Amino acid sequence: MSAEITRQDVKGKTKVVKGKLKRLWHRDHGTIGDPGQISQGSSTSLEATPTHCREMHESNDRQRDVNSLGLHRKSDNKHQNGESEVSHSTLNDEQDNTVSHDKPNGEQREQSRRRGQSIDTSLNLPESAPPTKPDLWQRGFDDLEPEKQQLIKSIPMPKYNKTIECNDVKLNPDTVARLKALNGVVETVKTQYEIDQEKSRIKEPAQKIVKAVLSFQDFIQAAVTFDPTGHATSVWAVVSVGLTMTQNYRSQKLVWLESCTFLADILTRYSFVEDEYQKDPNTDEHVETALVQVYVAVLTFAALVQSLSNRGRAVWIWKSIYGDSLSELQKSIDGAESHLDRWLQIVDRREQRERGNRLLETADKMLDSVNEIHDRMDLAELKVAEEAHYNAYNGEEYQECLHETRTELLEDIKSWATDPDRQAVFWLQGMAGTGKSTVSRTVARWLDNEALLGGSFFFKKGGTDREDAKRLFTTLTKQIMERLPPHLQQPIKKAIKDSRDIGSSNPQEQFNKLLFKPLKSLNLGLQAPLILVAVIDALDECRVPADIAAFLSTLPKLSDMKDVQLRMFITSRPEPSD
Structure with a gap:
């Protein structure tokens, strides 16, 4: 009855x-x-058209779709009685119609294979790259008990009697089956919503389901790519099963819809999560594990729904088993989600901290670059004698001591330059033509090779900016700056910035502000001092006697420098000329 x-x-x-x-x-x-x-589904306003896929009608392909799924269920009494099949668009209770009741024979399989190949060849679509990350749905499925795995495998797929054409997925039979199943879910949900939308008690959950499905619709093709084993597709099919079962169990319709809403919401949200997971090559392993735990709980939920749908369908089943069991599973899924959320928050905070550190590092580098530009601009404003250093090309004859000459003198100078306990000044005097400048160049070259040279200044009468001491200390300051490591340059940089008009100051003030005070302030904490030697050649050729006197007045202060010792190697005639 x-x-x-x-x-x-x-x-x-x-x-x-x-x-x-x-x-x-x-x-x-x-x-x-x-x-x-x-009603036969040729073309209706309810058909789902995914963003990434377009659908073409193809008649008489239902058996091929079923064969590609490889699913078989026992025949229902109605089919055994020979009753004609009701169209899928009527959402009849005979979900069994979506699967084959008999195993396909060899001819059917060959026909199915040929049809599958013809689809691939005619579309001539590029192959998509296989997923490079683990299939988390498969990991979740592997964690289920064998009986639950069998229940998941037995979930019937909704039929979808259209040919699927996509740009990014190779249409092999398995892919066609999953795409059709997912599109069948979309069509079932939308059609069921049209039927039930005027009933106030179920309007809200029905709206939630259709919104979730429409949100998921854009991810259908991606979902197939990320779920090559089809386990997520099976859970989506449970939503369709639940909706069609409500046709005969009106008293439990709201409960079923709420469960379908719960599943649809979970699956839609995790389609987005899975998409982000696949894009991120550095997903934290704890996040992967938490995702798998969510999928295990969802698959367990789907297995219970499938188990209930296979039972005797008596009212007591829903009251005694359905409410308690599904409620507990919902709590389990919520707990797994909470665990995942905690890990996502931890990873997010860590990534934010790392991004923040990278931004700070980038900002520091940019600031350093800006400061370096400013320092270079400040240094460029410091007026110097460009041709005063020992190896400058100025058209003069360049000479150094010949090999094995002046050896005793040079050894004495080298000993002085490297001994931290020696005096701060080495003064070499000699008459004109005795080779003082030749010795100065030789010493400067050796000091430069040994990283002991602070700077050099070769006076010359008639040499414009080399015939007085106006640019002596500014020139030495620039050369010393170029030889000091960056962290030791800061006091001198600050002195240059704070004394914009230092170039017009007298030699004593230049020495005090640019060299003596900045270098004396450096506290290196070294056992041996850092020695820098400045080579001053032909001091007697400075045409301004007051400049010579000013320079000489700075020499006693050199002995006050401790961590950084600035020394002077000076050559001149015995008495400065008038």
Whole structure:
């Protein structure tokens, strides 16, 4: 009796659906269509058109789709009685219609294979790169008990009688099956929503389901790529199963819809999460583990729903098992989600901290670059004698001591330059033509090779900026700056910045501000001092006697320098000329 009532109920619902579909067809197309044709699914306003896929009608391909899924279920009494199949768009209770009741014979399999190949060849689509990251759904499936795995495998896939054409997924039979199944879920949900949208008690959960499905629609192709084993597709199919089961179990319809809403919400959200996971090559292993825990809980939930749908369908099942069991599983999923959220927050905070550190490092580098530019500009404003250093090309004859000459003198100078306990000044005097400048160049070259040279200044009469001491200390300051490591340059940089007009000051003030005070302030904490030697050649050729006197007045202060010792190697005639 109850079976007869169910058939009548299905037939009545079929008429209602046909009427609704006919009205929708007229509304969207403005034409008079054949309602029978609409009910067969040839073209309706309810068909789901994913963003990444377009659909083409192909008749008589239902058996091929079923074969590609490889799913088989026991025949329902209605089919055994020979009753004709009700169209999928009527959302009848016979979900069994979506799968094959008999194993396909060899000819059917060959026909299915040829059709699958013809689809691939005709579309001539590029192959997508295989997923490079672990299939987390498969890991979750592997963690299930064997009986739950069997329940997941037995979930019927919604049928979708259209050919799928996509740009990024190779249309092998397995991919076609999963794409059709997911599009079947979309079509089922949207159609069921049209049927039930006027019933106030179920309107809210039905709206939530359809919104979730429409949000997921754009990820259908990506979902197939990320889920090559099809376990997530099976969970989506549970949503479709739950919706179609509500046709015969009206008293539990709201509960079923709420469960379907819960699953649809979880699956949609984690489609986005999975998409981000696949894009990130450095996902934390704790996040992967937490994702797997969520998928295990979701698959367990789906297995229980499938188990309930396979039972005797008595009311006591829903009251005694459904409410308690599914409620506990929902709590389990919520707990797994909370665990995942905590890890995502930890990883996010760590990544934010790392990004912040990188930004700070970048900002520091940019600031250093800006400061370096400013320092160079400040240094460029410091007026110097460009041709005063020992190896400057100025058209003069360049000479150094020949090999094995002046050896005793040079050894004495080298000993002085490297001994921290020696005096701060080495003064070499000699008459004109005795080779003082030759010795100075030789000493400067050796000091430079030994990283002991602070700077050099070769006076010359008639040499414009080399015939007085106006630019002596500014020139030495620039050369010393170029030889000091960056962290030791700061006191001198500050002195240059604080004394914009230092170039016009007298030699004593230049020495005090640019060299003596900055270098004396350096506290290196070294056992041996840092020695820098300045080579001053031909002091007697300075044409301003006052400049010579000013220079000589600075020499006693050199002995006050401790961590950084500035020494002077000076050459001149015995008495400065007038």
